[in-house]
Amino acid sequence: MSAVLTKDIVKTFADVNAVDGISLAVPDGEFMVLLGPSGCGKTTFLRIICGLERQTTGDILIGGTVVNDIPPRARGVAMMFQSYGLYPHYKIRDNIAFPLRTQRVARAEIENKVEWASNLLGIGHLLDRRPRQLSGGERQRVALARALVREPTVLLLDEPLSNLDAKLRASARNEIKQFQQRVGTTTIYVTHDQVEAMGMGDRIAVIDHGRVRQVGTPTAIYDDPADRFVATFVGTPPMNLVAWNGGHLGFRPENFLPRELIDDSAVTEFSFRVDRSEYLGSERIVYGVLEGLESVQEITAKLPPAHVDQESIRPGEWHAFAVRNSALCYFDKDGKRAIRH
Amino acid sequence: MVAIADKAAKPGSRLQFILDSPAVLGTIFVSPAVLYVLVLVGAPFLLAMYYSVSAYTIYSQSYRFVGLRNFIDVVQDPVFRQTLLNTFIFTFGSQIVGLILGKFGALLLLRPFPGRKVVRALIMLPWAVPVALATVAWEWMFDSLYSVINWTLIALGIITRSDAPNWLGNPHLAMLCVIMVNAWRFFPFAIVIFLAGITSVPQDVIDAATVDGAGFWRRNYQIIVPMIAPIVVVGLIFGIVFTFTDLSIVYLLTNGGPVGATSVLGFEGFQVGIVSGDVAHGAAISLFMLPVLFVLVLVMLRSIRRQEI
Amino acid sequence: MPRPLAAAIREVSFYSAVLFFVVIAAFPFYWMVITAFKTNSDLYTLTNIPFWFNEAPTLAHIKYLFTQTLFARWLLNSLIIGVCVVAITLVTALPAGYSLARMTGRSGETLGIGIFMTYLVPPTLLFLPLSRVISMLGLQDSMWSLVLVYPTFTIPFCTWLLMGFFKAVPREIEEAAVVDGCSILGAFIKMVLPVSVPAILTVVIFTFTLTLQEFVYALTFISSSAQKTITLGVATDLVRGDIYFWGELMAGALIAAIPVAIAYNLFLDRFIAGITGGAVK
Numbered sequence: 001m002s003a004v005l006t007k008d009i010v011k012t013f014a015d016v017n018a019v020d021g022i023s024l025a026v027p028d029g030e031f032m033v034l035l036g037p038s039g040c041g042k043t044t045f046l047r048i049i050c051g052l053e054r055q056t057t058g059d060i061l062i063g064g065t066v067v068n069d070i071p072p073r074a075r076g077v078a079m080m081f082q083s084y085g086l087y088p089h090y091k092i093r094d095n096i097a098f099p100l101r102t103q104r105v106a107r108a109e110i111e112n113k114v115e116w117a118s119n120l121l122g123i124g125h126l127l128d129r130r131p132r133q134l135s136g137g138e139r140q141r142v143a144l145a146r147a148l149v150r151e152p153t154v155l156l157l158d159e160p161l162s163n164l165d166a167k168l169r170a171s172a173r174n175e176i177k178q179f180q181q182r183v184g185t186t187t188i189y190v191t192h193d194q195v196e197a198m199g200m201g202d203r204i205a206v207i208d209h210g211r212v213r214q215v216g217t218p219t220a221i222y223d224d225p226a227d228r229f230v231a232t233f234v235g236t237p238p239m240n241l242v243a244w245n246g247g248h249l250g251f252r253p254e255n256f257l258p259r260e261l262i263d264d265s266a267v268t269e270f271s272f273r274v275d276r277s278e279y280l281g282s283e284r285i286v287y288g289v290l291e292g293l294e295s296v297q298e299i300t301a302k303l304p305p306a307h308v309d310q311e312s313i314r315p316g317e318w319h320a321f322a323v324r325n326s327a328l329c330y331f332d333k334d335g336k337r338a339i340r341h
Numbered sequence: 342m343v344a345i346a347d348k349a350a351k352p353g354s355r356l357q358f359i360l361d362s363p364a365v366l367g368t369i370f371v372s373p374a375v376l377y378v379l380v381l382v383g384a385p386f387l388l389a390m391y392y393s394v395s396a397y398t399i400y401s402q403s404y405r406f407v408g409l410r411n412f413i414d415v416v417q418d419p420v421f422r423q424t425l426l427n428t429f430i431f432t433f434g435s436q437i438v439g440l441i442l443g444k445f446g447a448l449l450l451l452r453p454f455p456g457r458k459v460v461r462a463l464i465m466l467p468w469a470v471p472v473a474l475a476t477v478a479w480e481w482m483f484d485s486l487y488s489v490i491n492w493t494l495i496a497l498g499i500i501t502r503s504d505a506p507n508w509l510g511n512p513h514l515a516m517l518c519v520i521m522v523n524a525w526r527f528f529p530f531a532i533v534i535f536l537a538g539i540t541s542v543p544q545d546v547i548d549a550a551t552v553d554g555a556g557f558w559r560r561n562y563q564i565i566v567p568m569i570a571p572i573v574v575v576g577l578i579f580g581i582v583f584t585f586t587d588l589s590i591v592y593l594l595t596n597g598g599p600v601g602a603t604s605v606l607g608f609e610g611f612q613v614g615i616v617s618g619d620v621a622h623g624a625a626i627s628l629f630m631l632p633v634l635f636v637l638v639l640v641m642l643r644s645i646r647r648q649e650i
Numbered sequence: 651m652p653r654p655l656a657a658a659i660r661e662v663s664f665y666s667a668v669l670f671f672v673v674i675a676a677f678p679f680y681w682m683v684i685t686a687f688k689t690n691s692d693l694y695t696l697t698n699i700p701f702w703f704n705e706a707p708t709l710a711h712i713k714y715l716f717t718q719t720l721f722a723r724w725l726l727n728s729l730i731i732g733v734c735v736v737a738i739t740l741v742t743a744l745p746a747g748y749s750l751a752r753m754t755g756r757s758g759e760t761l762g763i764g765i766f767m768t769y770l771v772p773p774t775l776l777f778l779p780l781s782r783v784i785s786m787l788g789l790q791d792s793m794w795s796l797v798l799v800y801p802t803f804t805i806p807f808c809t810w811l812l813m814g815f816f817k818a819v820p821r822e823i824e825e826a827a828v829v830d831g832c833s834i835l836g837a838f839i840k841m842v843l844p845v846s847v848p849a850i851l852t853v854v855i856f857t858f859t860l861t862l863q864e865f866v867y868a869l870t871f872i873s874s875s876a877q878k879t880i881t882l883g884v885a886t887d888l889v890r891g892d893i894y895f896w897g898e899l900m901a902g903a904l905i906a907a908i909p910v911a912i913a914y915n916l917f918l919d920r921f922i923a924g925i926t927g928g929a930v931k
Contacts, residue, residue, distance in 0.1 A: 052825055071361030073831045085822030089844045102831030146830070366834050367753030374746035374765065374805050381780070381802045382768045388779035446671050449664070460668055462915040464675045469914035471863040473885040474903035478678040481685065481896050487693070489681060489700050496699075529675065533918070579770075586772030589865040593885055607774030607866075614778045615870055627775045638767055 002061070003028045003186035004049060004154050009058035011044055011210075018044045019055070020210030026154075026188060031180050033201035034190045037233070041210035042190045043158055049188065050079050050156050063153050073102065078152035082159045084143035086131035092118075092142050093127040099150040117145040120179070137168045144176065148183060155180075157189045161196060173199060194234050198222070206230045225250075228335035237285065237302070239329070243294040247332040253285070253302040255327040259320040261307060268328060272299065272321040274313055279305065286313055392624035399618035411625040420601055421609065425629065428605040431520055432585045438524035439580065443531020450536060468529035476593040479522045483508040483594070512602030515595045519603050522590050527580050534576030538569030574644040578637050586630055606630055679907070686711055686901035693896060711897035712905075720875050721902055724883035727793050728906075731879060732858045734797040739804040739857045740850070746805075747812025748838055752821075762813050769806040773866040776802075781870055795871045796879065800864060804857045811856070815849035816842065852920040855913045862910050880906045 004026040011019040019041045026032045034042040047053040049060060051072035060067050067075050078099070087095050096117055100110045118124045121141040131139060140160060147155055160176070161169045177200045180187050191197055197204050198218045205215045206229070214226035225231035225239070231250050232238040240256060241248045259269060271291035275298075278285045286301045301321065303313070313319065330338045360366050393412070396405045415421050450461055467475060482489050491505040500506075508514050542565055550564045588607035591597060597604035597612065604612075606629055614623015684700075685693065687707040698704040715721040750762040780799055781790075789795040819842055827837035843850070861879075868882040875887050884902035888895055 050829055052828065069358065071358050071833070072825075072829045073361070073833060074358070077829065079826070079829045081822040081826060083820070083822055085820070085826030087823060087827070087841060098827070099830035102836070146826075150831075360835060361833055363753040363834060367749040367758070370745035370749035370753065371758075371761065373742040374809055375761075377742055377801055377805055378765060378768050381783075381799065382771055382776065385776045385779035385783060386771060388782070389775055392778060442671075442674075445667070449668055449671065452664070454664075454668070460672055463672050465915055465918065466679055466911055467675050469859075469911045470679070470907040471865070471881045471910060473863075473865040473881045474907050475678060477885050477899055477903055478682050481900065482678065482681060484896075487696070487700075487896075492696075492700055525674065525678075582770050582772065586774045587866075588774055589869075592869070607772070610774055611777070611866075611870070615781065620778050620782070624778050627778065630772065630775055634770065634772070638770060641767075641770075642763065 002026060003030070003063060004188065005061040006045075006049065007059040007061075009045065009048060009055045009060065011041070011048060011053065012056045017210050019048065021058075022207070022210070022212055024205060024212060024215065026186060028186055029184045031177070031187045031189065031200060031202045033197040033204045034188065034207055035194060035197040035201075035204050035234075036192065036207035038192055040207045042192075042207045045207070046079075046156050046158055046188060046190050049154070050077055051075050052079075076153040077156055078147035078150065078154075079156040079158065080143045080147045080160050083163055084131075084139050084160075086139060086142060086146075088131050090130070091127065092123065092129055092131070092134070095131065095142060096127075096146045096149050099146060103150060105150075113149050117149040120148075121145045136164050137172065140164065140172060141175075144179070148185065152185065155185045155187045157187065159191055160189075161191075161193075176200065194236075198234075206233060208233070224337075225329065226337050228331045231329060231331070232296075237300040238297070240299050241296040241331075242290060242299070244330065247330060247338065248296070248335075250329040250331060251323040251327055253300040255323050256299070256301040256321055257303065257323075258308065258312075259322045262322050262324060264324055266325045267322040268325060269320060269322045271318050272301070273318050274315050276315055277313060281305075284308060284313075291318065389624045389627065392620050393628050395621050397620045399620060407621070411621050415622060415625045415629075420604070421626065423601055424604045424606060424609045424626075427516070427603060428585060430516065431523065431591075431603070431605050432581060434516075434520040435523035435527060435584055436577070436580055438520065439527035439531050440577070442524065442528035443535055446528060446532040447535035447539065450532065451539060464532065465529045467526050468533075472526055473589050473593060475526065476522060476590050479518075479525075480509070480594055483518055485510060509595050510599055512599055515599060515603050519590055519594055522594060523584055523587070526590070527584065530580065531576065534573055535569070538572040539565060541572065542568045571644045575641060578641045578644075582634060582637055585633060679904075682900045682904045682907070685896055686904050688897065690897060711895075711901040714895075715898050715902055715905075719888065719898070719902075720878070720883060721880075721905075723876060724878050724880040724887075725906075727878065728862060728880040731793055731796050731800065732861045735800045735804055735861050736854050736857045738797070738801045739808050740853070742801070743805050743808040743812055743853065744843070744850070745838075746809045748816050748842060750809065750813045751816035752824075753834075762810065765806045766810040767806075769803055769810070773803075773864075773870075777867060777870040780867070784871055789871075791872060791874050791877060793872065793877045793879070796861075796864075796868060799867050799871070800861050803864075804860055807860070808853045808857055811853055812846075812849060815846060815852075819845055848920065852917050855917050859910045859913055862906070 002025040004024070006022055006024050009019055009022045010017060022041075022045055024032075034045065036042045044053060048055045049062075051067070051070065055068070062075055062077065072079075087098065090098065093114060096114045097110050100113060105113070114127070115124070118127060121144060123138065123141050123145060126134060126138060126142070131142070134142065140163075143160070147157075157176075161172055164172055173196055176189075189196075189200060198221075201218060203215060203217055204221050206213045206221060208229050214221060214230045216224070216226075221230060221234055225234065228241065228248060228250070232241065235252060237253050239250045239252050241250050243249075256270075256272075259267070270293070272288050273291065274286050274288040276287050278287075282305070284303045284305045286303060287298050288301075289295070290299055332338050360369075391404070394406060394408060394410075396403050396407050446464060450457065450464070481487075485507050488505070488508065490508070491500070494500045495502055495505065506514055508518050546564065546568070547560060550560050555564065586607050588605065588611055591603050591605050591608045592611070595603045597608050606626060610623045610627035612623075613619050613626055617623075684702070687709070688703060689705050689708045689710070692698060692703065692705040695704075746765070750758045750765075752758075784790055784795045784798070787795075787798075789798065823841050823845065824834075824837040827841045828834060832840060862881060864879075865881055865885070868879050869886070872878050872882060875883065878887060880902075884899065884906055888899050888902060
């Protein structure tokens with residue numbers, strides 16, 4: 001059974017469809033990531049699931065029940081906000097206990113659960129402080145504890161890592177993922193950061209202009225993009241696209257290699273003129289153009305420095321490059337993915 | 342886990358969640374305030390309009406419609422025409438003096454100096470203290486015999502005891518006095534408004550203008566003044582509305598005198614409508630405030646809109 | 651001109667300007683203070699220098715106020731009126747300000763400006779019909795008429811102030827509460843009100859001072875001495891014929907003015923943030 005099921009959700013703000021017909025099924029226990037650029041409607045969609053916004057049309061089912069007319073408090077969902085929304089006038093203990101108090105849970109049980117949640121997240125020593133005395137990382141844990149303490153049907157997270165600095169973000173990412181696996185709560189996670197999406201999601205729904213462009217595992221999204229938007233939105237640098245038979249041919253920079261490095265005969269060869277290159281330690285990014293082919297952006301190649309030394313790729317020279325045929329993606333003139341080969 | 346959602350969903354009654362609708366609860370929340378204002382501002386306002394076209398007095402409570410009769414009576418009365426002129430002189434005189442004092446006071450208070458907080462608190466006094474009480478103090482300072490102002494002027498040798506002015510007894514001086522007292526009451530508010538405006542201009546805008554080669558005056562009049570204009574306009578309109586419709590300073594300081602020289606619309610409406618009980622004519626006099634108020638409110642609305650951008 | 655001299659002149663003129671403003675603003679209050687504590691013979695002797703005490707200061711005027719006039723009664727009246735008006739204002743303006751800040755969308759903005767505009771409808775336009783309404787309710791010449799009428803300007807004003815303050819409360823707190831199982835009403839009471847205590851305090855103080863400053867309605871509706879407010883009583887009731895009891899008058903004005911002046915100055919910054927913040931999102 002799906003923990004969350006949405007059917008053709010549309011949300012209109014002043015004649016603009018912020019959410020333009022999203023149908024999505026999230027099975028029990030899944031970690032689903034909604035990935036998209038800012039303003040794509042992913043946060044609005046999350047707020048609709050939560051009940052903070054009312055969809056214009058469409059149905060939402062949580063745990064098999066239609067919840068269209070049910071306010072957030074009765075939906076059995078928990079949400080973690082971008083800046084956490086901790087209650088500034090409550091101690092941490094009362095912050096975590098609050099969702100239980102509103103459910104009129106018995107006092108002794110509240111104490112047990114608060115202890116359980118705070119131990120789980122390692123914030124037991126913070127219980128008597130107030131939110132403003134905590135660091136960003138600690139606040140995030142408190143918010144997570146508060147969201148999980150009443151064991152929600154679904155846990156909703158709205159860009160929870162965007163207020164942390166880069167170092168903390170990596171560890172927090174890992175923590176949330178591990179934690180979700182341990183507790184097994186169905187989770188919907190909104191982000192614009194593809195690294196978070198790829199690293200955490202069981203599946204990813206890529207959203208653009210209020211529509212789902214593709215739903216799939218991180219591998220499927222990356223290796224097998226459904227259309228040009230997904231292909232170029234996921235991956236750094238993005239997939240190369242060249243004009244081809246009225247549509248576009250796409251290949252990932254790491255699959256675009258000097259001919260001699262590919263030990264295969266089923267390849268497509270290109271003549272590549274290098275303009276400049278960047279050495280990033282673990283990889284070398286090379287920028288340039290292809291002979292006789294128009295491309296949407298500068299063509300990039302991601303080369304393993306161990307195998308390609310600086311001298312062999314000189315700017316201004318033409319080189320023989322190639323892509324394995326199995327790594328080529330063809331998109332028709334509407335940007336849709338054509339069947340491979 | 343799922344049980345929570347099930348339990349809540351079962352009753353199926355929409356009424357159970359009626360207060361969870363922001364639109365419904367929002368309407369309930371706002372309605373007591375709106376009702377209070379409608380019943381005790383909106384309805385009396387309409388009633389005032391109706392009084393002005395009726396023959397209502399407190400002695401003969403008749404709602405008979407008399408058309409524009411009351412307005413014609415009022416306009417033909419030279420006392421009223423004097424009152425109308427006085428009101429404009431009083432309003433604009435005191436606003437201009439108040440604004441000039443306010444602008445300079447704001448410039449002074451902008452600069453940090455030791456004791457600035459105390460100075461600001463002292464300068465705020467005229468606006469903070471109930472105007473009726475401050476006016477009584479001024480009345481004492483303008484006293485025909487014991488005026489401290491006259492005492493000072495005599496002591497400085499500027500005038501002699503025999504030609505000391507009777508501030509509130511001379512028609513021109515009396516008008517000057519009510520204007521000065523009102524400007525005195527208003528200028529701290531003008532300071533506050535200017536300060537709020539100036540401090541709302543981001544320092545980097547001013548820095549950018551300086552780097553771009555704008556001098557003090559250009560910075561002041563091409564950058565700062567246009568940016569603070571919306572806030573200042575709102576403050577100025579407050580000042581004008583409250584001055585234009587006030588009666589307390591005139592009532593306490595001169596009682597409209599001598600011989601109507603300082604009578605203003607609010608005061609005249611009070612004299613005719615309340616003291617003499619001629620509600621109909623009193624209402625007609627008061628309603629002469631409306632066109633001015635209406636224009637001011639329009640300007641204010643435009644200004645608030647601009648502020649939002 | 652040598653530089654240090656120019657700087658010195660600039661400093662001197664700056665502080666002279668500051669002094670000028672302070673004297674202009676505060677002299678009437680100095681005058682109140684000195685009059686309130688002077689003996690009558692000191693006050694009314696023209697040869698005395700009026701700026702300081704020529705005879706020993708006296709408490710006679712204040713004593714007279716409390717024993718021979720209704721001053722204490724007026725203080726009490728003003729206190730009762732103030733407390734009642736504050737209560738009415740909070741009960742109506744708190745939910746209204748919140749609703750306009752959060753719940754009614756774009757039309758809420760318009761309605762908010764509309765309510766605020768009624769603050770500009772002057773008492774001198776409304777006192778005629780309101781005096782009829784009050785006599786119909788049988789409240790003529792009673793301080794309770796002021797309890798009824800004062801909210802007509804405190805509600806619009808405070809709704810506007812609170813709307814500005816509530817807009818500054820982070821929305822996520824309420825949304826978190828709503829998701830955590832609160833109704834919107836519950837989130838308002840448990841989350842919004844507690845974090846808005848400074849704003850509420852500001853509104854309480856300003857409502858109270860507005861009732862103390864009000865003069866026109868009090869003058870219109872109240873004529874018997876025992877029902878007067880402190881402001882009205884001092885300004886109109888201490889006059890006997892054409893003779894003023896300046897010592898008593900100034901003492902009374904001083905006692906009524908001091909708390910208002912202090913409250914204003916303490917809350918001025920929040921107050922300014924409120925009027926300017928209501929319009930800016």
